[in-house]
Amino acid sequence: MACTTILVGKNASYDGSTMIARNDDSGAGKFTAKKWVVMEPSQQPRVYRSVLSHVEIPLPENPLRYTAMPNAVKGEGIWAAAGVNSENVAMTATETITSNARVLGADPLVTFEPGDEHTPEKAGGIGEEDIVLLVLPYIHSAREGVERLGSLLAQYGTYEMNGIGFQDVNEIWWLETIGGHHWMARRVPDDQYVIMPNQLGIDHFDFEDALGAQKEFMCSADLRAFVEKNHLNLNQGDAFNPRLAFGSHDDSDHTYNTPRAWALFRYFNPRTYRWDGPDADFTPVSDDLPWSLVPEHKITVEEVKWALSNHYQGTPYDPYRKHGDKSLCGTYRTIGINRTSFMACLQLRPYVPAELQALEWICYGSNAFNAFVPFYANVDKTPAYMNSTTAQVSTDSFYWASRMIAALSDAAYSYTSSHIERYQNKVAIAGHRLIRQYDQRFMDTKDTTLEEANEAIAEMLRRETDDVLDKVLYEASMHMKNAFARSDA
Incomplete structure (x- = not known):
């Protein structure tokens, strides 16, 4: 490879x-x-x-x-x-x-x-x-x-x-x-x-x-x-x-x-x-x-x-x-x-x-075009958003959502790059915040599991990924080659 x-x-x-x-x-x-x-x-x-x-x-x-x-x-x-x-x-x-x-x-x-x-x-x-x-x-x-x-x-x-x-x-x-x-x-x-x-x-x-x-x-x-x-x-x-x-x-x-x-x-x-x-x-x-x-x-x-x-x-x-x-x-x-x-x-x-x-x-x-997110490795299972990848394209999978975002964004790079930058930054900030939060909870009280922490991180990731997918789909659609300025109204 x-x-x-x-x-x-x-x-x-x-x-x-x-x-x-x-x-x-x-x-x-x-x-x-x-x-x-x-x-x-x-x-x-x-x-x-x-x-x-x-x-x-x-x-x-x-x-x-x-x-x-x-x-x-x-x-x-x-x-x-x-x-x-x-x-x-x-x-x-x-x-x-x-x-x-x-x-x-x-x-x-x-x-x-x-x-x-x-x-x-x-x-x-x-x-x-x-x-x-x-x-x-x-x-x-x-x-x-x-x-x-x-x-x-x-x-x-x-x-x-x-x-x-x-x-x-x-x-x-x-x-x-x-x-x-x-x-x-x-x-x-x-x-x-x-x-x-x-x-x-x-x-x-x-x-x-x-x-x-x-x-x-x-x-x-x-x-x-x-x-x-x-x-x-x-x-x-x-x-x-x-x-x-x-x-x-x-x-x-x-x-x-x-x-x-x-x-x-x-x-x-x-x-x-x-x-x-x-x-x-x-x-x-x-x-x-x-x-x-x-x-x-x-x-x-x-x-x-x-x-x-x-x-x-x-x-x-x-x-x-x-x-x-x-x-x-x-x-x-x-x-x-x-x-x-x-x-x-x-x-x-x-x-x-x-x-x-x-x-x-x-x-x-x-x-x-993708976002980088931390997960705890000392776990017995991983979130479905990270492990459910199949041959079928689906937004329920972080793998396929990331592939779609990249293909759409590349085709309209000038219009989507700002959305990608904000998405990457938001996920990085939230990832650091959640790791700090769950580190402290685990050390202070151990009232949560690392699997629960990973699920919370994955839910944040899914939310932000769905949001940016919507944005880049709109930008790519608006700049298709068959677009025309005059409205049908």
Whole structure:
């Protein structure tokens, strides 16, 4: 899947939380309906069989409860995508990333091979369809997430290149797969943030730490030998840059991937480097953009939402640009693209009791037009407005309501943008207010449940969403091409 990921260390965030967030984008020409659900231990299989690759994997006993964002329409498997378990450990999976022929020739992807009357089928490895279900219910820290997924990759392999984020209240780890069976992971520095745009991203790796103390790095046990045997180190001197060794260097990266990272680094670090003009340190086509930076100010959840909604506002590349030279409009793939299925920002707050720590900020559909709302993750069920998505279009579903708002608003952008801005702001304000209110009620009296809190948040969300849908439907209807000024009266 084409996605964009942001990882924010606890000392880079506004309130000391760790935050991991990802746009889950469908492939070109597709829209994948999603729903937010809770998976109870009794619902977790004890032997898992992948729909796409047919791999069968026995699972441990005693799984944890966890939230998930699976596909709403059956067919290609679960694709649980993102969630938080009952131990306040979160993950997002996956960011599709890229590699090169040297790596894939040395360690081929483990692909499914259908059988026939003469040959039995050959199962493939694991992939985005499977990873959350196989890992999240069994881990008690972000580090354990890396270790469990690493062991599964070594045993079963993978049929695709992916990046996966793991998070607890103290740490964030980022794992990238390398070929069919190898992997590496790096701890996000507490005072930094990471932007990942569908490319292998880690630009520095310490083998001594990864194969020793594992304070900041982890990897496959044989990764260093794999690099040496297959002549993968392209650095001059003693340094090792895994992006050069394992990543891609394609022309298409310069229209699809690197501009997204450039746009967000430019926002969070406007004075750290020169981002524009003939003397720019980095441009939209720079292959050496940093993996992480210390932001010039601490990052809020609203900025994460804005970043993952970005369509190059303030640059010549904005497809909605109205003034000046429009020749570059739409040059680069936007972050807030039309085919986003959902975005989740998983926030683990260190300053409240464990029951309240995990918030999932969720929105569906194209982020340029949707609203971002927080829900408590430590619950046994989710509101119907968030989990009732089916193949049928319905305003009773936040997913479908968001899709309709986006399509109507895009078609009449000049007339609807003010309604969208007010809607997004009203929902954000109400979301913060309700979380503060229910945090305090829970800590003071415990006279309510977190499920009741989520229902109140969902009711607010439905009310505001219905209201803006009415407004943008009116604007889009008034500006249809067959409109005419003279009344029939």
